[in-house]
Amino acid sequence: MTGAWIASVQEPSGAIPWFPGGPSDVWNHVEAAMGLDVSGFHAEAAAAYRWLARVRNSDGSWYAEYRAGEVTDPAKDSNFVAYIAVGVLHHALACRDTEFLTELWPTVRAAIDFVLGLRSSDGAVRWRDSSPIFLITGCSSIHQALLCAAAIAARVGSPRPDWLTAARELGSAIRDRPDVFEAKPHSMDWYYPVLCGVVTGSAADERLSAQWDRFVVPGLGVRCVSDQPWVTGGETAELALTLALRGDSRAAQLLADISHLRHADGSHWTGYQFANQVVWPEERTTWTAGAVLLATAALRDDPSTHGAFKPLSLVLQRKPRYPIE
Template identity: 60%
Template sequence: MKATAATIAAVQRPDGGIPWQANGHLDPWNHIEAAMGLDVAGMHAEAEAAYDWLARNQRPDGSWAAEYRDGEATLSTMDTNFTAYVAVGVRHHFLANGDHSFVERLWPTVDRALDAIVRRQQPSGAIAWRTDPGVRLVAGCSSIHHALTQAIGLASLVGQARPRWAASAKRLRTALVEQPHLFTAKPHAMDWYYPVLGSVLTGSSATERIDTGWDRFVEPGLGVRCVDHEPWVTGGETAELALTLAVRGDRTRAAALLECIARLRHEDGSYWTGYQFADKEFWPDERTTWTAGAVLLATAALNGDPATCKVFGEQTS
């Protein structure tokens, strides 16, 4: 874990930002996933610097741009699940090191971000991805649901009540479960497992969801296909499914998935984004910090790390 976390830290900019790779772009969601990977490896100062970057770069409306490069926004559009995810990272960091002063300091950032999300919730309960109100994503909204549950936990820590967040989470979950026609159909694995990872589905419903889609997305011995019809397995999706399984007690399948990821590991501890198994080559030619972060989180969950298991375990809304 230390070697892999070190490859994330090596890419981290002096201002705390964590781009996808050296000299690459940064997006807030993957920046946070990489920061959580740093935390599970004990690199708390580096992780905290990543959250401080978010606090400094938050826009007046509570959001972040969808993309940054060299410290400047290069795609100003707000991506709703990118903005919401700060709550997941901040709570994970607190649980990893127990620093109440950190939560107090980052609370205004979380508060503004989640309020920005709730303001964009539609009458149906769904939340649009970006500016087009008709584009609502299963994975994105499931991630927002997860973020809302974590934000509620943070509110309790600082002695604040945010009943509108709890109401928003319930409405969003109802929309995802009862009105699937509202959401854009996609052939991506994330749409399959994210309702479980985000606690939209729990218990037997979650188990049924995973089992029903298993043969569609899991390539035996290789990992999880990013898209169901492409011969391409990816480290991020494979690790996130392993994380989903590990925190819910399915340790055997989680461990098997992590074994698949071993083929993506570079000698320096970083991870290739994916493997194109028809051509038998790593593709694309990149080793991303968020892939490393996802692997670290899945490994931590399999090892019973309390912070990771609590944040990614089943939540109620």
């Protein structure tokens, strides 16, 4: 039902706005498209990626926001641009479609080359083309995207070891140079380095434990920011996805905790302000639905979801656990 709701919001062009008539941005568009794939709406997901291929800029980027086919924010966010690699790999894994990788390869290659053009000497990547700021969440997402892009490159016969080097240097910057990144109170900065494979093993356990009580509200979900009584479906589902990928049983409970955000049509409210006991904002978003579907898929050990969020295994193994050939 949730996947069908996302498909109902998708525009004829293939674009997936936040909600009917709302804005579209590339990152959330891809998150929703991955939700379509794990729900079996493969043709709709393919249309979403082909829309990106059609509207990309000549430098490989996309603008930060579109609405009804028009550009409404001309900035270029690095993590938005990079995320297509995650979605394209996820779709190919879901459909076992190597030809799709070949079709989208020029778009993925151009996107990653644009992103790496915003890289600093220590490996961190600027938030956007017009800003000197570095963000932990954005760079963590780019780390995952670089590994997915390298997996795609290997499968289309154009290996890019330099992308693996860039991912390694970016990961080191996130782990070892926290002073480089803008300090923010958002829960994403807490769990994204784990979700995106930057922090692993016992260090990941320690990172998640250290701020669990700061962000997780038992029975309600995950705070978007630490200083506000506001839990959000997207952040809760992403933390659940993080845990599910690690085999942590707390993932199922987190998804159960946001059942209060689920609408009868399968969509999900963006968030809940629990001090005033009101849904806020009054919108149901496709990217929230996509995150819930991905977390649910990870709990079911869905190969495409585990492959896209553990891309290093696809790069390093001679016979990947999740083959697409």
